[in-house]
Structure formats: structure tokens, C-alpha cells
Amino acid sequence: AWVRGLARRGRLGAGPRAGRSGMILWDVSTGALRDAVLAQLAALPKGLVTDLRAAEFDGWSYNLRCEPEAPDKLHLCVALPKGAEPKGAAEAAVKALGSGVCAQAPAVPQGFSVALVVDLSKAPSDDEGRQQFARRVGSVRSAIAGAPLREALEALAAGGGAGTQAMGVAYRPGEKYFIKRGADSVTVVFPMAFKDANDGVIARTFLKEFSEARRAQALGAAPGVSWAPPESPPLELDGTDAPRGGAGANGGYVSFVLFQRHVGTPAKIEAAAWHLATFYGFVSYHIKCSKGHMHTRMRKRVQALVGALERSQIDYNPAKRGDKPKPKNLLHIE
Incomplete structure (x- = not known):
């Protein structure tokens, strides 16, 4: 429930620290x-x-x-x-x-x-x-990592063009995201892969709620966001070498759709390129936070149960009840 609530309140934005929603926003400058x-x-x-x-x-x-x-x-x-x-x-x-x-x-x-x-x-x-x-x-990292995205977004801001097949961009060892240009939009698809199976489970919950948060009225002008389960990759990935389910995308697929209104100024292009280039790190950070929060809650719950058990013990005092005390250290002889 905490993961769902955090995802519902979150949104991508610019800034050097956590936003008003409490979600981390990577600073563009190291x-x-x-x-x-x-x-x-x-x-x-x-x-x-x-x-x-x-x-x-x-x-x-x-x-x-x-x-x-x-x-x-x-x-x-x-x-x-x-x-x-x-x-x-x-x-x-x-x-x-x-x-x-x-x-x-x-x-x-x-x-x-x-x-x-x-x-x-x-x-x-x-x-x-x-x-x-x-x-x-x-901000040299933003300049380098965001270069393929910046090129596609600048072309979109200039008027778009003919649609192209999705292009894979390696951003982590053995992992890619895919950029597909359309006549009036750019779609960016992330196959989310996690080494830890538990991280994949949390990621699916987080990303599903993250995509549903886009439906909120306050985020009506934000880029479109959709999530697909590992067994149903988006159609934009047809004809590419994108992983299909299993360990290659155990967190599912996240797609962002940007239109000209989202890249109308150079500042918007830079912000979009940076947030998309660091999206995997954004998700990974909040998964680790979720696991840490759940572990803390479990430890506190166990401590509360142990305390309740300790308080429930009854001190036995035979003198108060009138019982004869049991003899101690007596040698029993048949």
C-alpha cells in the first residue's frame, strides 16, 4: 500500500532535491x-x-x-x-x-x-x-546520456517527420531503452529488468500505479505514460531485439509518449531528455526505499509483539497465594 501511495503522488520534475511529493528528483549537475x-x-x-x-x-x-x-x-x-x-x-x-x-x-x-x-x-x-x-x-552526464533523446526531441520540436522503427539505446550493461519517432510524437519504451526477483515484484506494483497516476486531473498536461506486463510487450518493440518477458523485463515495460507541446522550448527538451535518461535510476531508488521501509515496519511489528508477550507473563508468588513452596535440592531415594 505504501508503494502504491508513493507512486500515485509521484511525478517527474526538475530540481536538485526531493520534490513536494517526497520522491527523489536527480539533479542534472554532479x-x-x-x-x-x-x-x-x-x-x-x-x-x-x-x-x-x-x-x-x-x-x-x-x-x-x-x-x-x-x-x-x-x-x-x-x-x-x-x-x-x-x-x-x-x-x-x-x-x-x-x-x-x-x-x-x-x-x-x-x-x-x-x-x-x-x-x-x-x-x-x-x-x-x-x-x-x-x-x-x-551537467556533462546529461549532455552525453541524453544525446540520443535530445536528437529525437529536437526533431519533434522542429515539426516531427516520417515515422521510424524503434531504435535501441544502451544505457546500462546489457540493457537498452527504445526510441520510436512518429509523425507528431516520440515514444520511449523501457524494458525494466532487475536482478533480484523481489525487486521485480515491487517494480510491477510501483510502475502500474505510476502509470495510473497520470490519469489525475492535475497531470493532464504531462506526457502519456503506460505500463505493460512482462508477457505483453508494447507493439512499438516489434522488429527490435528488446527482451520479451522473463529475466529480461521482469518489471514489465514502461512507455512515455511525448508531443510537441512537451518539447516547445530548449529548457523542456533538456528536462525531458535528462528525466528519461535517468528513469531506471529513479525507479531503482524508490524500490530500495520501499524495501527499507517495509523492513523497518516489520522490525517494529516484531518488537511490538515481543513486548506484548513479555508483558503477558505472570509472576508466580506462592507466598501471596498461600501455596506451600516446593522443596528444592532434595535427594529422592527409592
Whole structure:
């Protein structure tokens, strides 16, 4: 019941912390990268010797490095999950950060997928401008992970076009979501797979209620959301290599349908691309929260039952009842 209630109140939105519904909303900017950039900007022109390594959910990791001989050049390397590197990842990052501010590094270090060089001398001098600059650098994950979605949504905002077959985009090792362009819409389908069978059970309940929450009057302008059980994949997946039921989609299939009104501005496109690219992490987080909540409730219930049993014990006092006390330590001889 708690999972159903949480799903009914939830909705995708933008923001760096939990929304009014209490559901987590992933921040588009990585805090560790943002803080490191601000610290480096504050130390210019001398700069700081920086070698920051940070990891994020879904297997993403970063290396932010600044050498003493060039304090205004920030080297940013990004490692993506194996097999989940989108085509043109580096180009998408350069485009999002700005070609005048960012460029591809001459070589990509071993173990990383993208290497960039950020020119800190191009950052604004005022505090607010520097905050926005650091936030933009910290949003490199959104630029890379959302590139395939951004391309489809920008085409939709420009007027759509002819429909295409669903295209698979790898975003986790061995897992894909699918983008299908229509004449006036874009459909994004997620086969939800979980290693733990219990997570799959909770996910089915959560996602079913999540899709039904879309029917609320307050969410009438939101993108369409539908959920299909593992044994009934959506028709948009016909002709693709999407998993069919079983362990490949034990949480079912979630489909989002976006129209031009949902991508009317660049800000809407960025928000939609980011929320869709991190949807699996959004669901996984709330499944873990659900399990933690249920475990806590069960422990409290067990403690309450143990306390009730302890209070129900009757202290036996033979002196008060007039019973003769039983002899102790007597040797019985036949």
C-alpha cells in the first residue's frame, strides 16, 4: 500500500532535491564536479593542483584534473558503463558545454570513454555567472546520456517527420531503452529488468500505479505514460531485439509518449531528455526505499509483539497465594 501511495503522488520534475511529493528528483549537475570547478575558478590565476575522482550511480565515473603549469585548463575524463557509450558522446558534450569553452582532448586515457579540456579563462567573472558555468560543466552526464533523446526531441520540436522503427539505446550493461519517432510524437519504451526477483515484484506494483497516476486531473498536461506486463510487450518493440518477458523485463515495460507541446522550448527538451535518461535510476531508488521501509515496519511489528508477550507473563508468588513452596535440592531415594 505504501508503494502504491508513493507512486500515485509521484511525478517527474526538475530540481536538485526531493520534490513536494517526497520522491527523489536527480539533479542534472554532479555536485562534486560543480564544487571542484568553483574552487578552481576562485583560485585563479594561480589555480589549484586538482586530481578529483568521483563515481555516480549506474556505473558512471569522472576524473577532473588540473596541472600547475596550466591552471586555467581543466581536463575532464568521463567513464561510461561498458557497452553503453552512445555514438557521438564527445561531440554532444562539446556542443552542450559550448565549443568556445570546451574541446575534445587529443587522446582519451585508458579506462575512460570521453576526454574534454575546459578553458576556465572563458568563464564569467561575476559570481552568478561562475555558478552557471560550473553547473554547466557538472551537467556533462546529461549532455552525453541524453544525446540520443535530445536528437529525437529536437526533431519533434522542429515539426516531427516520417515515422521510424524503434531504435535501441544502451544505457546500462546489457540493457537498452527504445526510441520510436512518429509523425507528431516520440515514444520511449523501457524494458525494466532487475536482478533480484523481489525487486521485480515491487517494480510491477510501483510502475502500474505510476502509470495510473497520470490519469489525475492535475497531470493532464504531462506526457502519456503506460505500463505493460512482462508477457505483453508494447507493439512499438516489434522488429527490435528488446527482451520479451522473463529475466529480461521482469518489471514489465514502461512507455512515455511525448508531443510537441512537451518539447516547445530548449529548457523542456533538456528536462525531458535528462528525466528519461535517468528513469531506471529513479525507479531503482524508490524500490530500495520501499524495501527499507517495509523492513523497518516489520522490525517494529516484531518488537511490538515481543513486548506484548513479555508483558503477558505472570509472576508466580506462592507466598501471596498461600501455596506451600516446593522443596528444592532434595535427594529422592527409592
